[in-house]
Amino acid sequence: MSQRQVLQVFEQYQKARTQFVQTVADLASRPHNTETLQNAGVMSLLRPLLLDAVPTIQQTAALALGRLANYNDDLAEAVVKGDILPQLVYSLAEQNRFYKKAAAFVLRAVAKHSPELAQAVVDCGALDALVVSLEEFDPGVKEAAAWAISYIARHNAQLSQAVVDAGVVPLLVLCIQEPEIALKRVAASALSDIAKHSPELAQTVVDTGAIAHLAQMILNPDAKLKRQVFSALSQIAKHSVDVAEMVVEAEIFPAALVCLKDPDEFVRKNVATLIREITKHTPELSQIIVNMGGVAAVIDYLGDSKGNVRLPGIMMLGYVAAHSEILAMAVIVSKGVPQLSICLEEEQDDHLKAATAWAFGQIGRHTPEHARAVAVANVFPKLLKLYLDTESSEDLQVKAKKALKSILQKCTYLPALEPLLYEAPSNILKHVICQFSKVLPHDSKARRLLVTSGGLKKVQEIKAEPGSAIQEYINAINSCYPEEIVRYYSPGYSESLLERI
16 A cells, blocks of 8 residues: 555544534534434544544543533533543543643533532543633633633532632632623622632632622623622622621622613512622611612512512512611612512512511501501502411411501501401401500590491300400400490390380
C-alpha cells in the first residue's frame, strides 16, 4: 500500500469519526432521540473520542455527552458510571478553550439533577479544575465554569461548602466585575446559590465584598442580570439582621423600589422577595423600608401582579404589620387592606390565600382601630368561608381561623361582627359574643341596633352550656336590656304568652 493510500485511509477514518460525533451531537439536541442513543450504547462509543487526537472531535464528543446528560438523571448517571468524569476533569486542565467550555457543560449537566450526582462531580476533582477555568482569560470558559459551580452549589449546604473551600467565591466576585453581561449573570447566580443555604455561607459571600458589587448592578438594563442580582441580595439578606443591615447600607434603596415596576416578572418578584427578607428581621429595618415608600410600592406591585408573583409582596406586608401598631397602621394608611382583600378574592391557590389570611391577622390584631380597618373591608365573611370550606387545605384553614380569632379579639365594630352571629361555628362565635358583651354596656345606639336588626333574638337562640364562657358573655349582653325585652326575644316566648291568654 502506497503512502498516499495510507493517508487516504487515515483521512477517511478521521472524516468518519467527525461525522459520527457531529451526528450524535445533533441527535442528542432533540430529547426524543436520547433513549434510542442510550440503548445503542452511545456513551461507550463517545468516551474514547474525548481523548481523540483531533480537537474538534474531542469537543463535539463532550458536547454530545453534555446534551445527553442534561436530558435526565439516568443518562447523567450513565456518564458517572462510565468513568467519563475523571477523563473530562483531566482534559479540562490541558485542552483549548472550546474543549473547556464543552467539558464544563458536561459537568454542569451531570450535577444539576441531584445532590448525589453533584457529589460525584465533586468527588472526581472537578472543583479544582473549575477554579482554574475561572481564572482563564476567555470569558466563555469562565462562564461555563461558573455555571457548573452554580449547579453544584444549589443542592445543599455541604456541596456549597465544598465549593467555598475550593476558593471559588473571590473568583466569582471578580467575574461579576467583568464587562460581559452573560458572565455577570452566571456569577451572580452562583453567589446566590452559595449564600442561600446557611448564615455562615452567606457571611463568606459578604466577606469578599460581594454586596457592594451586586448593588452597583441593580439598575442595569439587562433583565436577566437584574433577576440574579436581586436573587443574590435576597439570599444574603434572609439569614440575619447584620447581613440584612449591610444590604440596606449598600444604598440600594429607594432605587430598588423602581424595579417593582420592571417589565420583567421575575425581576419584580425577586425585588419583592428582597424587601420581604429585609423587613422580616426587625421593626427598625421595616421602618427604613416604610420611610422610603416601600409599603406603598409593594401594594402597587400587588395590584399589577397575579399568581405566585404576589406571594413575597403579601408576606412583606404581613411581616411589616407584625412588628408594631405603628407599622401595621402604615400598611392600613397605604391602602394595603383593600389590595389584600382583592388578592384573597382573585387567587385560586391555597398557599396564596393562606399567606393573605396570615397577613390580615398581623394587620388586625393590634388595636380596635386596626381590627376595624380589616372589618370594614368585608374580610370576616371571606376568612370564615375559607375556614369552613372542606376543600381548603389544612394550612389555609388553620391560618384563616387564627387570623379571624386574633382580629375578632380586638374588633369593636359591631356592624361587621353581627353577620357572624348567624354564620360562625361555636369556636368563632365565642369571640364574637365576647366583643358584643364588651361594647354594648357603653353604647346605647349599638344596643338599640342589635334589637332592631334581630341580633338580640339570635343571641337568645344560641345554645350554650351553663357556666361556659359563651354563656357568661350572653348573660353580660342580656344584662344590658330590660328583662321583658330579653324574655320577648327568647325562644318559646310567644308560645308561653299564648298559654297565659
